[in-house]
Amino acid sequence: MATGRTHRPATRSRGIPEATVARLPLYLRALTALSERSVPTVSSEELAAAAGVNSAKLRKDFSYLGSYGTRGVGYDVEYLVYQISRELGLTQDWPVVIVGIGNLGAALANYGGFASRGFRVAALIDADPALTGKAVAGIPVQHTDDLEKIIKDNGVSIGVIATPAGAAQQVCDRLVGAGVTSILNFAPTVLTVPDGVDVRKVDLSIELQILAFHEQRKAGEEAIADALPDGLPAAAASTTESADKGPDGDVPAVMPA
Amino acid sequence: MATGRTHRPATRSRGIPEATVARLPLYLRALTALSERSVPTVSSEELAAAAGVNSAKLRKDFSYLGSYGTRGVGYDVEYLVYQISRELGLTQDWPVVIVGIGNLGAALANYGGFASRGFRVAALIDADPALTGKAVAGIPVQHTDDLEKIIKDNGVSIGVIATPAGAAQQVCDRLVGAGVTSILNFAPTVLTVPDGVDVRKVDLSIELQILAFHEQRKAGEEAIADALPDGLPAAAASTTESADKGPDGDVPAVMPA
DNA sequence: ACCTGTGAATACATTCACAGCT
DNA sequence: AGCTGTGAATGTATTCACAGGT
Structure with a gap:
């Protein structure tokens, strides 16, 4: 096996760490905003604030790309925009297909952020014959039967899956x-793909569950300890001045099903 | 200072690492599927495969929750479902508001995954008076003017922002x-919140940009190396039969506007 | 005087490998 | 014999702190 042995080789292509790659779009967005306001240069401190990270991290991130700043001055906004765009591969145009044109798929098709930067919705695909031919966001929906042809004709390498979970693996x-070698998956399923294919997942209910976890911690630890004999070591007293939501123990449902 | 001093204290409440918390929903989903098929017990190996992680990681994750398995046997599916649900705070019902009922907000309102487990869409809120009173997913849209009242009347602590970027910070x-002390943000902006408030971000264009980065690496490294004197050590030969999209240097736009 | 770029230090996460229980 | 639970080892990410340019 030439290309690597395990299931998910982390795709850390050359020098740039994944964590850094994941932040480059943030920097790019902040820089684009500065560029629109014709700001010529920016310091790591200012840019970091705009991107919501700390400046040491930002400088370290940029150091993986090269030395694009000027000591004593900062970074040239236009130049950095270009360098990051290039690094992310946004100086070329990426045709994308969206499969599954339900509520979410339609929302994605309409989402401006897609088109705005390097990405172009090349086709919308759905299995429902009733949708075929109808236009969503000005783009006609095509039938799943033609999926392979559509991909090949348009040279698509990035696919977005917005189907129900049951159809996702098959799609x-x-x-x-x-x-297609990159997939953005909105369906709540784990996708299995061969080596060399990247999958990123966007999962609403997972995000909510993570929030619920933290939310539960903020207020309510005592109430649970009270109801269960599972003796937790009574975490640090909360003392948040935020809103003091109260114990709120009146919602009944303890089990989902 | 009792409550913590910096801007974003990572919210790592007690013992459980963030990375583990982020995987609990995955495990829960896999376990729920097993539960529906009436599978009584599962080994770390099997469950890990279903969740798309490796078994050592899964066992370590579970070890933070307690010793819920049986050596030589595995984990009791029902029991684990309950324990993880409880840990995530899903044994109670979380009222959620969605603000911004455009395409995306409507898709979220209709998304089954919301309702299915602990979360309940308590209200939909939009600034457009034309929408007020109309029902989306069977829930009437209310006007932004009443936001504070809605939050308080329903005891909402989790908010979902699906507005345009410009309105997000204000909302x-x-x-x-x-x-509200937990926010799920779909708007492409960095939100600034006071200490004690959690924000999670879901950003389509960021995900696509990350995919584009890896996509660019898979095929096309030579083309770039060819155009720039930046001497890369020529990453592992790609051998992807994908589509050979060519160097494609003709799209000009480096800037959006 | 100022701000970048980066080694060194620290913190966090994953993986290994095996002791310990069933 | 089999599988969990976990210390120890390794790998990755963040932060510190300052040398080195402008």
Whole structure:
């Protein structure tokens, strides 16, 4: 096996750490805003504040790309915009297909952020024949039967899956079979893909559950300790001055089903 | 200072690492599927495969929750479902408001995954008076003017922002002012919140940009190396049969506007 | 005087590998 | 014999703090 042995090789291509790659779009957005206001240069401190990170991290991140700043001055906004865009591959145009044109798929098709920077919705695909031919966001919906042809004709390498969970793996397999090597998955399923294919997942209910976890911690630890004999070591007293939501123990439901 | 001093204290409440918390929903989903098929017990190996992680990581994750398995046997599915649900705070019902009922907000309102487990869409809020009173997913849209009242009347502590970027910070401030302490942000902006408030971000264009970065690496490194004197050590040969999209240097736009 | 770029230090996360219980 | 639970080892990310340019 030439290309690597394990299931998920972390795709850390060359020098740039994944964590850094994940922040580059943030920097780019902040820089674009500065560029629109014709700000010529920016310091790591200012840019970090705009991107919501700390400046040491930002400088370290940029150091992986090269030495694009000027000591004593800062970074040239336009130049950095270009360098980061290039690093992210946004100086070329990426045709994207969206599969599954339900509520979410339609929302994605309409989402301006797609088109605005390097990405172009090349096709919308759905399995429902009733949708075929109808236009969503000005783009006609095509039938799943033609998926492979659509991918190949448009040279698509990035696919977005917005189908129900049950259809996602099958759609994924067909996308990959047709040559797609990057997938953004909105369906709440774990997708299995061959080596060399990247999958990123966006999962609403996972995000909510993570928030619920922290929310529960903020107020309510005592109430649970009170109801269960599982003796937790009574975490640090809360003392948050925020809103003092009260114990709120009147919602009944303890089990989901 | 009792409550913590810096801008974002990582919210690592007690013992459980953030990375583990982020995986609990995955485990829970896999376990729920097993539960529906009436599978009584599962080994770390099997469950890990279903959740798309490796078994050592899964066992370590579970070890933070307690010793809920049986050596030589595995984990009791029902029991684990309950323990993880409880840990995530899903044994109670979380009323959620969605602010911004455009395409995306409507998609979220309709998304089944919200309702299915502990979360309940308590209200939909939008600034457009034309929407007020109309029902989306069976829930009437209310006007932003009443935001504070809605939050308080429903005891909402989790808010979802699906407004345009320009409105997001303002909406966020009002949510926080009314007592919301967890925010799921779909708007492409960095939100600033006071200490003690959690924000999670879901950003489509960031995800796509990360994919584009890796995509660019897979095929096309030579083309870039060819155009720039930046001597890369020529990463592992790609051998992807994908689509051979070519160097494609003709799209000009480096800037959006 | 100022701000970048980066080694060194620290913190966090994953993986290994095996002791210990069933 | 089999599988969990976990210390120890390794790998990755963040932060510190300051040398080195402008």
